[in-house]
Amino acid sequence: MPRAAVGVVVALLWCAALIGGGAGAGQDLAADTAALLAFRDAVGPRLPWASSSSSPCGWRGVRCDAGGGRVVALQLPGAKLVGRVPTGTVGNLTALRTLSLRSNALSGGIPVDIGNCGELRALYLQGNQLAGEVPEGFFSLLLLQRLDLSRNRITGSISPEFNKLRRLATLYLENNGLNGTLPADLDLPKLQLFNVSNNDQLTGAVPASLAGKPASAFSGTGLCGGPLSPCTNTSPPSPSPSPSPPIPPPPAASQDSKSSKLSGGAIAGIAVGAAAALLVALAVIVLLCFKRGRRKEGRPADVDEDASPVSVTVARTDKVEVKRSRSRPSQQTTTASGAKKLVFVGGEPDVPYDLDTLLHASAEVLGKGWLGTTYRATLEGGAAVVAVKRLREAPIAEREFRDSVAELAALRHENLAPLRAYFYSRDEKLLVSDFVGAGALSSLLHGGGGAVRRARLGFTSRARIALAAARGVAFIHGAGSSHGNIKSSNIVVNRTHDGAYVTDHGLAQLLGAAVPLKRVTGYRAPEVSDLRRASREADVYSFGVVLLEMLTGRPPANAVPGFDGVDLPQWVRAVVHEEWTAEVFDASIADEAHAEEEMMRLLKLAVECTEQRPERRPTMAEVAARIEHIVDTVIRNADVDDFDSVSQ
Template structure:
């Protein structure tokens, strides 16, 4: 079946939990789930393909371009529990007998072109919890679905007629909008003692006087109730406005996950765009439903850890104050998404709409260098810090080669450096400085990474990246934040502090006390300190190029935990420096 996104399906690799979008049972012998939303499938589903998966429980082919009728051979999928076929071009009638799928729990066939009537056999699905048939061309009356387990329905925007069954009157009327249906009303109960139609009741003066008294009492009672109701609504209105203000503040503070922050009424054409080679099989709807937790607030927005229903974990960055339009945003994302390097965290997908801009990355379980150094305080030995430094340098060097050698990261800081599976530093959040609003003055930790010219002009250049890289090196060497406070609440700027200590020739005082436990590294630490100081000089044209920095760091030492050269044989080991890190700093290009 034709599709626009590449899948890693081939006969040489085992199917069991290795093929994109395919999940097998515990023994690996049967396929129980196929999830391929938004991968560009188009055309009819071939017969005798999916229908052979008799153990299938979950089928998600939503947000594709699948056409034709509902596959007749799906009747073989007797174990099917979850069926997601929304946002396709399927047409024709729905299956007459839904009872063959007795385990169906969720059915979503919305936003297709199905026609004819809604099958009454749906009433036999005793496990059914959600049924969405909205935005089709279904006609006829709505069948009586007296299913106690049914929690969600949507029949809106079809061609349905008649009276909504009593069993469905518990759902909001908005779920039936866009149809020609009416809601059954309970007729008034006739009085057992009433006179025949048209015959007046006999009256008397006493009863008339009594009636007037009762009427006056009713009027007074209604007035009192009206006043009470008015006061009640005023109080509720004020409370609701206050709650809305709190809600808005939480949203601005990042207290909401993406599934609540992104409107569910976004234009269907605004979908996640995945880059070639990405094996993820989820779409925007998956992100909206997934559980999420805030990882942190950065210069350009909030980052969330999102766990999808198939246990896939990604990072979603929600951008704020994007200063460019959709076309320029997409062009920049295309450049960022095309960069492939071991030390650059790949952009997997992005989303753009009028109100939201999202970026999707892999999740790195070890966290950022900032969190390791300052939050979890995970011990980092010298080898680990050197690998982070050389990986970060290589990543920035690769970024600077893009766009004819003029590409700028613009936001280098330890919270944007992550540790990859080989324990080397990898750079994230690249290319945002050109599409976001100007950086505001700040005394926060992030301000400590900004080069003087960025503070003055709010514009980052490649030498600015070098300055920020130098600050991260100082952070690795000292274990201190770029801007931090002392016990007396004095604000300390890391670069200035290191300059003052070195100027007083107290160089040993600079280094993280954690590093004093490791022998024979003093010389290497001093070399790295000298490299860092060349990066943070005030004049941009006096800073080295990042490619030269890669070579300088590669020449400092080699990571050889089993055969580390001691301080006595450093001269011998220096002859092998080109083999230590690899001769070509760009050799990790994929």
């Protein structure tokens, strides 16, 4: 065949291959489209996916590859999906790399054909009602790196087949109905984040490969060993190969044996010793009584040991009305009669009140922390509402306490809760401030705050709250101080959810040395060992954790009762490192398209604030300035979106 003819044949074959490949790609995208529409009809009839569209690549939550030939991501967090995911839907998206259906109401089991998605790297199904066991085909997802099945109704045991998923870096299975034991030979070499907490039917020993994980990853289970208490061997001892001969009874002791009974000399010695011990005890009691009497005679008139502490009445604020203190009248009046009284700082209040007025106030508990308990007290007739902080018992001198409170009261800023008065006695210490805001940020994000319920906070509201808090902390730093205990429960949000007040500033330095910290929360900077010396850089770290909490909707470790929490900086860095950044954000803000860029900018700022090395963190003044720019941009974008929607 002539060379020219050969060239023509090769060119024709090449064109045919290209046409065939293009047709195949078109068929694959058509198959993906059909699978998505079947998925919509089954669980998401409200999804705005147009059946007449030529391509699904522009649909909400759908992302295609660079050539637009295959669907590689389906991300529908909090999209009000309801029901069972049938086979032939998600399982037919064979090029899928990311699947996120978290925070919906999906039921039934995990689709049995999920194993067809061999390209899957990230699977997020947490926060649904999925039940049953993990299907066998699941373990063919050999490229899977991130798996979150938490907060479902998954049952059965944790299969040794998980060992096939060699690339798995995140495995979250908490808050399910798993049972049995963890595989003793569990070996996932790249595993970084792991949690099986609150599966109360899990028993046995923690595998050696998981012994380095935190105890919180196994809380609420019957597991033992590793970071938990040691396992006890409850199995019965193995029987002896041959019966042992009966133990012969001891020979009867002779009456003249020295060991059969005590001699007269021994008895006399015991009696003398007991008498001596009794005399010593009586002498100690007399000495203590004498010293107690001397202390009472020399004590100033303003301290009465027999009087009931004033804060006992304030502490009874879980009831509707606060009962009158049982202290003697002289303890509740003025210093003219030698009594302690409420001391106002910065002038008298607009609505006059005194200690006796507080004792008659109706009150409720707002929160409890390691430094004390906070109450909302409504004065008689509703004349005013104040916040009362009952500090934990701490041996601090009155002069030191008074001077420190005066310094705290001198800090006045629109984003700081103003301190108005204090009460000091040897046993009780109270701080009274204006009652501001509608509830703590922690309660609005996670619930569980008494009358304050979890709120639907959009990104704009969260950014504005962050800006107000940042300005308050920046003001404290500008005055040469540090806060020392920044956390979401110390940020009070206003009623319109567009501003906030910072509370409890300076209390960690005031009482930190005297009040032991029972557990280290996820807010504390890694370099902090003494709360009295918490630096401004440590404040920046804690504020960065709060930003991560606001963006992710997840509480830090040991921060919120009823939540296990995670090491937020570590978790976010792990997820972002694997380029699954969209999975970081709380489901309630993840779909705010107009704010996507600003959410990423705030996330980047939060990561900078939580740098391990203090000198690499920005200052709070810089943090406030950058958040202000983010807020301005997101508000401007929202206004443009509103204008466009009206113009159409």
